[in-house]
Amino acid sequence: MLILALECSTAVAGVALLKDGVIIKEVFSNYKKNHSETLLPVIDRSLSECQYSLQDVSAVAVTIGPGSFTGLRIGLATAKGLCTAAARPLIAIPTLEVLAHNIAYNSFLAGTALDARKKQVYMCVYDVSGGQPSPLAPVSAVSPEIFVDNALELLHIYGKHKIMLLGDGAVTYQKLFENSFNQRMIMAPSHLLWPRAAALAELASIKFAKKEFENSDLIKPLYIRRSEAEIRLSDKECIC
């Protein structure tokens, strides 16, 4: 089983190959270059360095969101094109679940927060004590203050003492979080801060075993947020 994993829902472009439970290749690029320029060349290089071709791939995995709208679409459109051409199944995993999986088998809660701009974060809190992150709340776009409120409540409910914060949203609002969480939070170290293609591949292998595949023609990104135009239009309709 060979899984090709694509992660471009944040500023990072990530590609990983997982062969029979072993990560044999991971590329993680966090410098400002367009995902649309880098993604396919990185896929090509990764496969050929490992002496594989797309025909050897059993399934293509992609983070489905939330994240940068454009990044999600580049990742998903690429995955769709690859799956269609090679007639391979597509596996989709929520971005924040991939991020939480960075600290699998941990007694802390995983507080994932991606910077959603407009003074909000895409958030979810996970129990990561097992081999697969289990969400304790729905994925949502909220202010950092509400993130703190939700997280403190979940810490209380689940009787956990500490939460580890992951994602670029944790960096953007680090001061605020440090002040509000008091001693109950830990910032993830930089190598665990971003969603990683290797973690995506790992989670995808579980779905692969269960044959949990998507219809590659029909699947769409999990945006969480509507477009600005839709929000404005529905505001207007509410007033009328």
Next chain:
Amino acid sequence: MNDINILGIETSCDETAAAVVRNGNEVLSDIINSQIYIHQKYGGVVPEIASRQHVENIGLVVAEALRSAGVSFPDIDAVAVTNRPGLIGALLVGLSYAKALAYGLNKPFVGVNHLEGHIYANFIEHPAIKFPLICLLVSGGHTSLIYMENFQNTRLLGATRDDAAGEAFDKVSRFLGLGYPGGPAIEKVSAQGTAGLYTLPRPYLDKNNFEFSFSGLKTAAMNMYNKLNKDGSLNVCDLAAEFQEALVEVLAEKTFKAALRFSVPNVLIAGGVAANSRLREMMRLKSETLDIPLFFPSVKMCTDNAAMIAGLGYHHYKRKNFARLDLNAYPGL
């Protein structure tokens, strides 16, 4: 010689389109999923919504293009995709999908300029076109006069300084309460009105150049609407007809002036506004009077489609003008 089948993909604005074209001019399929009804309630194309629709539709549209052409992936020789100009988020969906598809099929792919595609639409339907020629390219984003020695050697003679013709149609249509898209809306009500009952200016600018300006005409139409609306004598159909007449007259005049200046054997119209029946009629009259043959695409081929992309893609393919895996999308020319 073997037949060459090109799969074309186009997502530069609000149509998700795919087509299979054989040998550059035999259209085996031409599938267009238009989002017009989705954007209508916003009064224009919303880029984020267009991009979301593209990523949802692209797989189905491509599958339908193959099915309706009666071919399968092994029959495709190359993938052609629009990579400029257009809405960047929208372009990136078609580009990412097309690159991955071509890579997965182990076939070459080529990037196609959307505007060159519109011009090429003429060559799919009219094999008799002779170079050199003058092409009037009119759409929602562009209004240009181009001198073409051949496909590779072209010269821009002039373009609009402000609003594109299609943009002026959209803005005036919205102002008159006729809806989006403006071109067809204005054309429709104009048919019930009479041009010349009201008088709007013909913005020729300097008679000796080939530039356009429609912003002043647009404002004049809006001012006239306000004035007539106030004194209760407004007939929207007559005003729309006069606006359309003024705009079309300038386009036709300047195009044939260029044709005479450069003494070309043929004149083309291309782009979405080339579907306007008054423009086609006026250009045809000029063409007959001056005895310079005129060509324009069928109405379906005027709007955004992937057949024109696949058709032009064939010529890139023949010249081995293949793109690399890092090909990017660009909003401008």
